[in-house]
Amino acid sequence: MKTLIFSDDGEIAAQMCAYLKEGFENTIATLKGEEGKCRRSGARSMFVFTGQPTASNLSGALRKLKDQNSVDLVFIGSTAIGRDTAGLLAGSGGLKPISEVTSVQFSNGKATTARFLYGGKSVLTEESDSNLFVVASGISEASQTENETEITEMPLDHSPVTVEGEEQKSKGGVDIEKAKVIVSIGRGLGKPEGLKLVEQLASAVKGEVAGSRPVCLDYHWLSEDRQVGLSGKKVKPRLYIALGISGQIQHIAGMRGSRTVVAINKDKSAPIFEECDYGLVGDLYTIVPKLVAALTS
Amino acid sequence: MPYNIIVLIKVIPDLEQIKPNPTTGEIVTERTPLRLETLSENAIEAAVQLKEKYGGKVFGLIFGKPESAPMLKKAFAMGVDDGIVLTGYKGNNPVYTAEVLCGKIKGMQYDLIISGNQSADTYTGLLPGIISGKLGINLLGNALTIALEDRKIRVKSTLEKKIQNLSATLPAIVSVTQETNQPRLPPVMQIMAAGRKQIVTEAAQPQTMPGTVQISNRAPRSERKRQxxxxxxxxxxxxxxAIKEEIR
Incomplete structure (x- = not known):
């Protein structure tokens, strides 16, 4: 089957391409500047969009590519602009969408997909005749082929929604999705000064520091690219240490793939303890120094 | 100048109270209490703030079930002027939901539609785009701020790595995020006044939902040691x- 794969994040585009290996002829599309992350994905052809992207001109460009290449299935990475683009393709292009898929299989002209529902409390498995798949990041590991796919640049059309300017967000410079060990903090840390202690533990276990939604988005104790959760990064480290994280279901959905989970929380009934291998009930400011001492001795 | 704003409001089961069947893991939500979806509260707040700043009216549109009707009163208490509950919601299907909502919206006078960017229960995030496509109006997604000037709208749109300053002409649909604002807690007097307001309900059209076949809806299995x-x-x-074992 002929596919068209798009993400404004080259890494997610590469992941989708790696996932759709057997029996697919992939055309990949991304934004200028992201092509390096997905050039060795084994795609048959590759388009790089130039100019200011909006959901409007991206959906127009993808519709054009889909028609020109008689594409059967369209895959779009689930990012803010990706979801809007997919919505437009479904709303005015007649494509049948299914969103946030974490797996997809095809047989007899039908797609069987899985996605989280109720904020991650359940996994919904469905069969449909969808032909537009919005794919959650982390559907597979991006793999590298030997050959680079040849790039065709494609200028984006004028958009009725104008980009008048843009500002880059500050970033932590890490990719926590690839981290082997993560020390993650929640509201229970109480104050940003507590990060010092967290970093001591992170250094003892050679891990990256990550956090829950409030810590990253409301309090800005950590940069946004360190947020773990359904609306943030989905991580699968060997070891995930949750400090002062209550374990809201949306957070669990972002770290469920971790191999071993250690939780420290003073509330015995915190839901994180249902989702951990080892739990220590108590004040993290008392426990973490002792744990660091035990680890470094 | 005053603007007519439609705010799309979702009513969802209270996620914290959803419990899987202990033996099968299947999720049943029929008896779970309902609440206003998180991002819908941000959308209501954004709409009411615009009304307070520029004047105009805010109309709340719920596609839900008859039991969703009381939730419109909460929206009234927050400052929504008028509204309707379309009944007949059968499950998550953004294309069908958009069809129902657009059917209603097409007969209305409006300048701006506001919704959440991704609802807390399904996270599909497709509805604003589908509605934009179906109505042929501009989409400005993931807005942190919204400013209006005559027939022009400007938003700061938050993407993963950057913020875009977008502008377009009205009518338009805007989606907001959890960070856009802090939804207000309405004063008691407004809650009481809202409680007395009549709720209008109407059967959603079309009534048949195309679509998908559910194979299963189960809690993900957890095989943690829980020591x-x-x-x-x-x-x-x-x-x-145990930690040393994992980081060897």
Whole structure:
């Protein structure tokens, strides 16, 4: 089957391409500047969009590519602009969408997909005749082929929604999705000064520091690219240490793939303890120094 | 100048109270209490703030079930002027939901539609785009701020790595995020006044939902060890051993 794969994040585009290996002829599309992350994905052809992207001109460009290449299935990475683009393709292009898929299989002209529902409390498995798949990041590991796919640049059309300017967000410079060990903090840390202690533990276990939604988005104790959760990064480290994280279901959905989970929380009934291998009930400011001492001795 | 704003409001089961069937893992939500979806509260707040700043009216549109009707009163208490509950919601299907909503919206006078960017229960995030496509109006997604000037709208749109300053002409649909604002807690007088307001309901059209076949809806399996130490000093050595094992 002929596919068209798009993400404004080259890494997610590469992941989708790696996932759709057997029996697919992939055309990949991304934004200028992201092509390096997905050039060795084994795609048959590759388009790089130039100019200011909006959901409007991206959906127009993808519709054009889909028609020109008689594409059967369209895959779009689930990012803010990706979801809007997919919505437009479904709303005015007649494509049948299914969103946030974490797996997809095809047989007899039908797609069987899985996605989280109720904020991650359940996994919904469905069969449909969808032909537009919005794919959650982390559907597979991006793999590298030997050959680079040849790039065709494609200028984006004028958009009725104008980009008048843009500002880059500050970033932590890490990719926590690839981290082997993560020390993650929640509201229970109480104050940003507590990060010092967290970093001591992170250094003892050679891990990256990550956090829950409030810590990253409301309090800005950590940069946004360190947020773990359904609306943030989905991580699968060997070891995930949750400090002062209550374990809201949306957070669990972002770290469920971790191999071993250690939780420290003073509330015995915190839901994180249902989702951990080892739990220590108590004040993290008392426990973490002792744990660091035990680890470094 | 005053603007007519439609705010799309979703009513969802209270996620914290959803419990899987302990033997099958299947999720049943029929008896779970309902609440206003998180992002819908941000959308209501954004709409009411625009009304307070520029004048105009805010109309709340719910596609739900008859039981969703009381939730419109909460929207009224927050400052929504008028609204309707379309009944007949059968499950998550953004294309069908958009069809129902657009059918209603097409007969209305409006300048701006506001919704959440991704609802807390399904996270599909497709509805604003589908509605934009179906109505042929501009989409400005993931807005942190919204400003209006005559027939022009400007938003700061938050993407993963950057913020875009977008502008377009009205009518338009805007989606907001959880960070856009802090939804207000309405004063008691407004809650009481809203309680007295009549709720209008109407059967959604079309009534048949195309679509998908549900194969299963189960809680993900958790095979964690759950070794809990209520006296942490007893557990630190064991936990340190387990950690060392993983980081070798």
């Amino acid at each position: 809990l130490y209520e006296k942490p000093e007893e557990g630190i050595a064991a936990v340190a051993r």
